[in-house]
Amino acid sequence: MKTAQASKRHPWLSIHSFLLMAFIYIPVLLIIVFSFNDSRMSTSWSGFTWKWYSTLFDNRTVMEALSNSLTIAFTSTIISTVLGTMAALAIRKMQNRGKQGVIGLLYMPIVVPDIIMGLSLLILFSQLKMDLGKMTVIIAHITFSISYVYVIVSSRLANMGKQLEEAANDLGASSWQTFRFVTLPSIWPGVIAGALIAFTLSIDDFMISFFVSGPNSTTLPIYIYGSVKRGISPEINALCTIMIVVSVMLIILAQWLLGRGKSDKEKGGSLLPF
Amino acid sequence: MTLSTDNGKGLMLMIRLENVEKHFAGQPVVHPLSLTIDEGEFLTLLGPSGCGKTTILRMIAGFEQPTTGIIRLDGEDVTQLPPNKRNLNLVFQHYALFPHMTVEQNIQFGLKMKKVPAKEQRERIDEAIRLTQLTALAKRYPHQLSGGQQQRVAIARAIANKPKVLLLDEPLGALDLQLRKNLQAELKQLQRSLGITFVYVTHDQEEAMMMSDRIVIMNTGKVEQIGSPRDVYERPETLFAATFIGENNIFHEERLFTVRPEKVRVTPELADTRKTGIIQDIVYLGNVHKLVIHLENEPTSVTSVLDFTDQRDWSIGQKVGVHWNLQDEVTVGR
Ligand SMILES: Nc1ncnc2c1ncn2[C@@H]1O[C@H](COP(=O)(O)OP(=O)(O)OP(=O)(O)O)[C@@H](O)[C@H]1O
Ligand SMILES: [Mg+2]
Secondary structure (H helix, E strand, O other), rough: HHHHHHHOOHHHHHHHHHHHHHHHHHHHHHHHHHOOOOOOOOOOOOOOOOOHHHHHHHHHHHHHHHHHHHHHHHHHHHHHHHHHHHHHHHHHHHOHHHHHHHHHHHHHHOOHHHHHHHHHHHHHHHHOOOOOHHHHHHHHHHHHHHHHHHHHHHHHHHHHOOHHHHHHOOOOOOOOHHHHHHHHHHHHHHHHEEEEEEHHHHHOOOOHHHHHHOOOOOHOOOOOOHHOOOOOOOOHHHHHHHHHHHHHHHHHHHHHHOOOOOOOOOOOOOOOOO | OOOOEOOOOOEEEEEEEEEHHHHHEEEEEEEEEEOOOOOOOOEEEEOOOOHHHHHHHHHHHHOOOOOOEEEOOEEEOOOOOOOHHOEEEEEOOOOOOOOOOHHHHHHHHHHHHHOOOOHHHHHHHHHHHHHOOHHOOOOOHHHHHHHHHHHHHHHHHHOOOOEEEEEEOOOOOOOHHHHHHHHHHOOOOOOOOHOOEEEEEEEEEEEEHHHOOEEEEEOOOEEEEOOOHHHHHHHHHHHHHHHHOOOOEEEEOOOOEEOHHHHHHOOOOOOOOOEEEEEEEEEEEEOEEEEEEEEEEOOEEEEEEEOOOOOOOOOOOEEEEEOOOOOHHHHEEE
């Protein structure tokens, strides 16, 4: 209501918002539109087709990259979700001064530029004489995903407060029973949302994967980067369209999960607290 | 066991606090406190905000460790026991119902944790639901209930465990006045019929007076007085107790004493009275009316409460005599 009134009073504001949206979404829309273009040229429109999508699924290299991406995403998601959730639970129990320091360290991967993360991981792996491959990519993805899972789950925990757990404890539940029957069901939407974010980040990541992947662990973003150097083909547009749709669906699902169980007033807050 | 659990009145001792003291970050929040609570007693901790009532309750429940001192429950030293090992239950001020469980599942929770046989679980749930009049709401979730209904669920969830003691932290604090009055009566009735020891926290002196067998009046972490509602009203021991419960007139003469407004008599005649003064204000309250009288030659006002039998006409500015009996003076400490 308020924004509608505000935009009536300031016509420039709505024009500005419109231009901003156009600036953000036109490139994405172009990719989607041209993925259905019958012509190989991305300069002119010559009719609607699904054929780039079918050639995509016949392409062995693409399917291999897809399988690599999915393996890496599923593995790193499961591990980082478990570790990130455990970190959130443990840090909440901490009472000494080290607490702020530990939280700061957990935020690091979010703040540090990807290129530095990638480079430092590459140096680490070569020091350890680890062969670059799926394993190194999975480890790299776990390192940055943990931070995001931690942030989401710990905000959910803070929202829940301590009273429910005290009530369970008072009614005779042991620490484990309290966790199993009260804490976990309360933070569950946050855990799932954290997992969805971790999955999306893993599927989308290019920079860090580029540094730590080997010849047999090409992921979709790395494949796309490689083929774009040879010119933009409609298959790539089709592939990107699929990735956009999947990512957006996962994010919407995560948002919805985080919104559920909150009061109406709290709703509409953002997914991440920054 | 050399420690007797008999209090000499034939009643059993249920809770015994021995020199229990609590500091937070070096600051004393509860000064050394010794207190015994009988089986089946309704004991109220009464005091202003921040005086340490919740802290005492949380120490009895096991959520806080006393800095020093011993807590005994039914003769057993429970000072070191975690909350889930103590046979008592706490009703939280904001109810703390599990949002993802129905009313019935909330009530069942404690029984499940204690591995009560299924058949007995059913009976106890049904009984708790019946006692708290929740039958129609058993399948609802907490967010589908009103504040008063949620409060009932919190109490049902606690009593289903048949605890030896029920601790209640301002259980009616979040409810409006009318509902509070109804629930006060219900709760008192429930306590009588179950015979469970209640330790009740409130900062509402009227609530404490109407419900309790004994009241512990507290101020800044210290006990001011312990006694029955009648004791603390008629024989307050400290200035704080005298003014915290009900209205009172304070006199600083060669000693400090108080006289309740209803013990103060007002007469139009000025001869043979203790003091004289001018009527400053008349407050009509329906069943009673109140005169505020400014004393002559003294910087104090005296309040007198007159009941409906008083048909005399009073007017503001009228000069009156003020009188009371010597036995209605209550000497208090500071
Ligand atoms: N965990 C804690 N850490 C530090 N100080 C605390 C803690 N819990 C309580 N206190 C302090 O102890 C004092 C007593 O608190 P308590 O909650 O027992 O008061 P109360 O009598 O229940 O008050 P109210 O009527 O407002 O609930 C307060 O000054 C409070 O700030
Ligand atoms: Mg309190």
